Amino acid sequence: MIYDIGVIGLGVMGTNIAKNMSRKGFKVVTYDFFDDVRKNRMNELKQENVDIAASLESFVNDLKKPKNILMLVKAGEVTDQTIEKVAPLLERGDTLIDGGNEQYENTRRRNIELTEKGINYIGMGVSGGEEGALNGPSLMPGGQKKAYENVRNIFEKIAAKADDGKPCVTYIGNDGSGHYVKMIHNGIEYADMELIAESYFFMKHALKMSNDEMSDVFSEWNNGELNSYLIEITAEILKFRDEEGNYVLDLILDKAGQKGTGKWTGIEGLKLGIPLSLITDSVFVRCLSSLIDERALISEAYPSEMGTVEADKEAVLEDLKNALYISKLMCYSQGFRLLKEASDIYDWNLQLGEISMIWRKGCIIRAHFLEKINQAYTNDPGLTNLILDDFFKEIVTENQQSLRNIASSAIKNEIPMPAFLSAVSYFDSMKQKRVSSNMVQAQRDYFGAHTYERVDKDGAFHTDWF
Numbered sequence: 001m002i003y004d005i006g007v008i009g010l011g012v013m014g015t016n017i018a019k020n021m022s023r024k025g026f027k028v029v030t031y032d033f034f035d036d037v038r039k040n041r042m043n044e045l046k047q048e049n050v051d052i053a054a055s056l057e058s059f060v061n062d063l064k065k066p067k068n069i070l071m072l073v074k075a076g077e078v079t080d081q082t083i084e085k086v087a088p089l090l091e092r093g094d095t096l097i098d099g100g101n102e103q104y105e106n107t108r109r110r111n112i113e114l115t116e117k118g119i120n121y122i123g124m125g126v127s128g129g130e131e132g133a134l135n136g137p138s139l140m141p142g143g144q145k146k147a148y149e150n151v152r153n154i155f156e157k158i159a160a161k162a163d164d165g166k167p168c169v170t171y172i173g174n175d176g177s178g179h180y181v182k183m184i185h186n187g188i189e190y191a192d193m194e195l196i197a198e199s200y201f202f203m204k205h206a207l208k209m210s211n212d213e214m215s216d217v218f219s220e221w222n223n224g225e226l227n228s229y230l231i232e233i234t235a236e237i238l239k240f241r242d243e244e245g246n247y248v249l250d251l252i253l254d255k256a257g258q259k260g261t262g263k264w265t266g267i268e269g270l271k272l273g274i275p276l277s278l279i280t281d282s283v284f285v286r287c288l289s290s291l292i293d294e295r296a297l298i299s300e301a302y303p304s305e306m307g308t309v310e311a312d313k314e315a316v317l318e319d320l321k322n323a324l325y326i327s328k329l330m331c332y333s334q335g336f337r338l339l340k341e342a343s344d345i346y347d348w349n350l351q352l353g354e355i356s357m358i359w360r361k362g363c364i365i366r367a368h369f370l371e372k373i374n375q376a377y378t379n380d381p382g383l384t385n386l387i388l389d390d391f392f393k394e395i396v397t398e399n400q401q402s403l404r405n406i407a408s409s410a411i412k413n414e415i416p417m418p419a420f421l422s423a424v425s426y427f428d429s430m431k432q433k434r435v436s437s438n439m440v441q442a443q444r445d446y447f448g449a450h451t452y453e454r455v456d457k458d459g460a461f462h463t464d465w466f
C-alpha cells in the first residue's frame with residue numbers, strides 16, 4: 001500500500017490525528033519508536049484503517065512522493081532525536097512536519113538545517129487536545145509555503161470547521177511562525193483561564209455562592225458575549241460530583257501545573273519589549289500556587305480575612321461579567337500586539353485577522369469573540385492595538401467602571417485577583433499620554449549618568465545633579 005501521509009509518535013495526539021486523517025479518507029501509516037506502544041495501539045488503529053509500520057524504514061518507504069511525515073512527539077530533545085533518525089531516509093522535496101508544542105527558535109534552527117539538505121520543515125501548532133485531535137483541531141502551520149501546499153488538503157479536511165464552514169487552519173508564514181502563533185495562543189489561554197479562575201474565587205468568597213449557583217452563572221454567561229469553550233467547561237467543572245457526591249473541584253489541590261508555553265510567551269514579551277502583564281501574571285500565579293508550604297506559613301503569619309461583598313448580588317455579578325469581558329479583551333490586545341511586533345521583527349507578514357479566524361473552533365481559546373477581532377483587523381489591517389478599534393473602544397468605555405468596581409472590591413476584601421488588577425493597570429497606563437517614567441529617567445541619570453531625552457528638544461541630556 002502507498003500511503004498519503006505518515007504519523008510518528010503514538011501518544012494521545014499522534015494516535016487521534018492519525019484516526020482523524022483516516023476517517024477523512026486518507027491512507028495513513030504510523031510509527032512509534034517503542035515496540036510495546038506499537039503493539040498496544042495495533043487493534044485500536046486497525047479498527048480505524050490506520051496501519052502501523054514494523055520498522056522506520058518501511059514506514060518511510062511506503063509513503064507517496066514527495067513524502068510527508070507528521071511528528072507528534074515530545075518537544076525538544078526527543079524531536080531532535082526523531083529528526084536525526086528520519087531525515088537520512090528522506091529525499092529532496094520531502095517534508096517533515098512537527099505538530100508538537102515546540103519553541104519557535106528550535107523550529108527556525110531545524111528549518112535551516114533541513115533546508116540545507118533539500119528537506120522542507122513545517123512547524124505546526126496544534127490545539128484542541130485529545131478530543132480536538134480526533135474530531136477537528138485548530139492548526140497553525142508555518143514553514144515553506146510550497147511544502148504546505150502538498151499537505152493543505154489533508155489539514156483542511158481534518159481541521160475543525162467554523163460555523164461558516166471554513167476550516168480552522170491557514171498557512172501562517174515562514175520558519176518558526178506556526179509554533180510562535182501556537183505559543184501566543186497558549187499564553188492567551190493561560191490568562192483567559194486565570195481570569196475565569198479569579199472570577200470563580202470572587203463569587204465563592206466575596207459572594208459566598210455555592211458550586212451549583214456559580215455553575216449556573218457561568219452557563220448563563222456562556223449564552224452571551226463571553227461565550228467560549230473555557231466558560232462552558234468551567235460551568236461543567238463546578239457542578240461535577242464524584243460517586244460519593246463530592247464536588248471534584250473542591251478536592252483538587254490548588255497547585256497549577258505548566259509545561260512551558262506560557263513562560264515562553266512571557267519571555268518573548270520581555271525580549272521584544274511588549275507589555276504582556278496579564279499573561280506573565282498568570283504564569284506567576286501558577287508558580288505562586290506551587291509554593292504550597294510557603295503559603296501555609298505566610299497564611300499563619302497573616303491570617304486571611306477575605307471579606308464578603310454586601311451590595312446587591314445581581315449588580316455585583318453584572319459588574320463581574322463586564323469586568324471579565326474587558327479584562328479578556330486586554331489579554332487578547334496584549335497577545336495580538338506581540339504577534340504584530342514579532343511579525344515585523346521576524347519578517348513573517350502575519351495576517352492577524354486570519355489567525356483569529358482559525359481560533360474560532362477546535363482550539364482551547366475558541367470563542368465567539370474572535371469574530372470581532374477579525375472584524376477589527378479587516379477594518380484596519382495595520383491596527384496597532386485592539387482597544388483602538390471602534391467596536392472594542394465602545395465595550396471598554398462602557399465596562400471600565402465595572403472593572404474598577406471589581407478590582408477595588410478585590411483589594412478591599414483581600415481577594416487575590418492579580419489578572420484583573422493587571423488588566424486595569426495596563427489600561428490605565430496605556431491611556432496616559434504621560435506616565436511616571438520621567439522620574440525613572442531622572443533617577444537613572446542621577447546615579448549612573450545614563451542621560452535622558454527631553455520633551456522640548458532633541459538629543460541626549462545629562463544633568464550635574466550633585
Ligand SMILES: NC(=O)C1=CN([C@@H]2O[C@H](COP(=O)(O)OP(=O)(O)OC[C@H]3O[C@@H](n4cnc5c(N)ncnc54)[C@H](OP(=O)(O)O)[C@@H]3O)[C@@H](O)[C@H]2O)C=CC1
Pocket residue numbers: 008009010011012013014032033034037072073074075078099100101102126127128129130
Ligand atoms: N496533549 C495535548 O493536549 C496537546 C499536546 N500537544 C503536543 O503534541 C506533542 C505530543 O503530545 P502527546 O501526544 O500529548 O504526548 P504523549 O506524551 O502522549 O506522546 C508523546 C510521544 O512522544 C514519544 N516519546 C516520549 N519520549 C520519547 C523518547 N525518549 N524517545 C522517543 N519517543 C518518545 C511518546 O512515545 P511513547 O508513547 O512510547 O511514550 C509519544 O509517542 C507534544 O509536543 C505536546 O506538547 C499539542 C497540543 C495539545
Ligand SMILES: O=C(CO)[C@H](O)[C@H](O)COP(=O)(O)O
Pocket residue numbers: 101126127128129186189257258259260261262364
Ligand atoms: O497546547 C495545549 C492546548 O492548547 C495544551 O493543553 C497545553 O500543553 C497546556 O499547557 P500547560 O500544561 O502548560 O497548561
